[in-house]
Amino acid sequence: MLFFSELLGRWPLQGVPVKLCASPVSWHQSPSSLLTIPMARKPLSPISHTTYTTQCCNEEYEIFQGTYSSLSFDHIYRGQGLAYTPGGPQPLITSYHNHSSAKLLQLIPPSGLALCMAEPDSNTQRRSGALAALRWQGFRSRSSAAPKEKPPIEMPLERTLPRPPAPVERRREMTEDEFWKWREEEPKYEDGIKWTSLRHNGPAFPPPYEQLPDNIKFYYNGEIVTLNAEAEEVASLYAKMLDHKLTRDETFRKNFFTDWKDTMSPEVKKVIASLDQCDFREMAEFGYFFLDGHKQRIGNYNISPPGLLVGRNSPNRGKLKKKILPEDVTINCSEKEVPEPPPGRRWGQVQHNPAVIWLASWKESPPEKLKYMMPHASSKLMGENDWKKYEVARSLKHHRAQIQEQYSKDWDSEDKSLRQRGVVLYLIDKFAFRVGNKTKDGMTTDTFGCCSLRVKHVTLHEDHKGETKKVEFNFMGKSSILYKKMVPVEEKVFRNLQQFKEEKGEKGEVDLFDQVNPQVLRTYLKSLMKGLTTKVFRTHIACITMEQQLKNLTHHHIKNKVLSFNEANRKVAELCNHQRTKTELHWSDLQDKTEASTDELSLLKKKLEQAMQGINTEELKSDVKRKDDELRKLDVKSRMEENKQLNLNSSNLYYIDPRIIVAWCIKWGVPVEEIYTKAQRDKFAWAIHMNNENFEF
C-alpha cells in the first residue's frame, strides 16, 4: 500500500510500484460511497462527450464531461487528458489504461486531490499498475458550483529543448503523519489560488526522430522521391505498419494520406497524388535482412533497453544491464553492404563471416554473455537447422536398440565409470533428461541435469505402494523448473543407483555420478552415431511419443480432432516436464473445496448406511447423489486446472517434428490452421510445404 502522502512525493506516478492494500481504509477520513469511473473501451473520438453523474458523499456531483478514454501516462504528459469539473476543465492526471477501471475511494477537499484505486483483481493490476490517481482541482459540490465558464487552459505543448535542469535539492518523502500535519496546517487560500510554490521537471519527451540514411529510398510510381524531413518521419510511421491489416483499411489509408500530405513540402506534394503509387518498403528499415538477395525476417532486432536483470532465480537479478551502444556491436554482413551506424556513431566491429548465421552481436552484462541478432524462425537458415535437427533425431531409431543393449551391458561392468555412464544414458534414453552442464559458481543459478544430479535429488524406494523398485527424482531443472517424478526403473539400474548413493554416504550435496561429465558423455555418444548428442534423445523421444499418441486415436475417439491433438501434445509436454509456474489463484481454493466436499460426501454416506434400516432413506439418497455429482464436477474442473499447469508451447515449438503433424492433418482432413497458429505455420513452412501424407518419423 502506498500512502497518499507518498504519492504526492512521487508525482507523476510513472513507474511507481504500488502494492495494493486489501482494505484501503487506513486513510479514510469519513466513509464515502464508492464512485466508479467508467472507462471507454476504445479511445473516444475527440468530439464525443459523455457526462457521468454519480453519488459521492451522499451528494450528487457532476464528475466528468470530457474526452477521456484510454489515457496513459503518455497522454498525460502531453496534456491531453482533461477532466471537465464543475470548476472548469482541468488536466487529468491518471494512469488509466484501457481495459481498466478504477474505483474512486475518497475525495479529499479542499486541496481537490482525489485518489482512485483500482480494484485488486489480477487484470487491472497487471494492466494499469494497480493504482490510478487523479488530481482534480476546483472540487465543489453542485450547489456551490462556480458558473460553468471554461477558462482557456494554457498548455504549452511545445517546449524548447533541452529540458530545464532537475532540481538539485533532494527531498525526503513525507511520512503519513507528516502529511496529515501539513494538511492541518496548510494556509487556507482564497478562491482561485491554489498554491504559492510549485515545482516540477516538466514532461519527458520521446527521443527525436532520426532521419533515414541516404541509401534508403522512397519510391513513387517507381521513381525515387526525396521527402522533406517532416514527411519522411510521418511516412516511416506508416512504413512500420506495412504488415498490419489496417494498411488495407480504406479509412485508415485515407486519414493517413490526408495528414501525411499536410507535412509535405509543396514540391513533394505536387508529385505525390495517390497512396497506391507509394512504395514504403525500404523505409521499413528494421526487422528484415536480405539473404542472397531474398528478403527474410529478423527474429530479434531490438537491443533490449538498459534495465535491471530479471532472471529466473538468477543470482544476478537486480544487477544493471548496461546500455548497449553502436560501439559495442559487431556487425556480420557481406563486405560491400555494411549497414549505416546511427548518425555520429560507429560500429564496434564489422566482420564478414559466412560460416555463422547471426547478423549482429554484442556483449550483454551480466553475466558477460554474447547476445545475437538472429534470423527469424521463419527464415531459410533457421528452417534448415530445424529440419536438420529432426533428421538427426529421426536417424536415432536405427541405432537406439543397439545403444540400449550397450548401456545395459555397462550396468554389469567392473569399471565404475562405465556403470555410471550406463545408468546416465539409461536415464537420458528413458526419461528424456537434459545433459546437465556444469554451472559456474555464483554466476548462474544452481540448476541440474542428468550428469550433475546430486545424491539428495534421487530417492530410492524398494517398495512403493505395492510396486517395487521406484526412483523419485526431485531437483531444479532448466529455468529453475522443478522436476519431481516417481518412476519405475530396471532392477540393475536400481541396484547401481543404490550403490552410487551408498558410496557417498550422507553427503546429499555430492554429485551422484562423479565419474561422468557432459564432455565425456558427448565423446562417447559421438562414437555411437553421427550427430548424436544428449538432446537428440529428448527430441527423438518426444517425436516418437507424439506419433504414437496420434496413432492411438481411432476413428471412434477422433470426433474432436483438435482436442485429441492437444491430448497427445500434453503427453509430450508432460514427458519434457514443460510447466508454467504461474500459481493459479483458484487452484488451492479448488483443492479446499474438493476436500470439503469429499468429507461431506463420506459423512452423508455414513448417515445413509445408518438410516438404511429405517424407511425414510430417499431424501438421504438424493443428498448423496447430489454431493456425488458436485464432487465429480469439481474433479473435472481440477483436472482442467491441472492441465493448465502444463505448458504445451515449448514441446510444440521445439520438440515435435512438424512433419508428423502435417501428415496427421492430411490423414484426418484437419486444416493445418486449426493446429498451428500463424506464427507456427511460418516457422514450420518447410514442413507444410513438403506436404507429405505418408511421413513417418
Add this chain to the structure above:
DNA sequence: CTTTCCCATTCTGAGACCCAACG
C-alpha cells in the same frame, strides 16, 4: 457497459553443444 478469461506473440534469460586452447 465492466471485468475476466483466453490466447497469440514477443521478449529475453538459460541451456546445450562445439571447438580451440590449455595444462
Add this chain to the structure above:
DNA sequence: CCGTTGGGTCTCAGAATGGGAAA
C-alpha cells in the same frame, strides 16, 4: 596424450504483453 576450460554459437524456456471476446 588426454581431460578440462572457457568463449562462441545456436536452441530451448517460461514470463510478459496486449488484443479480443466471453461472462
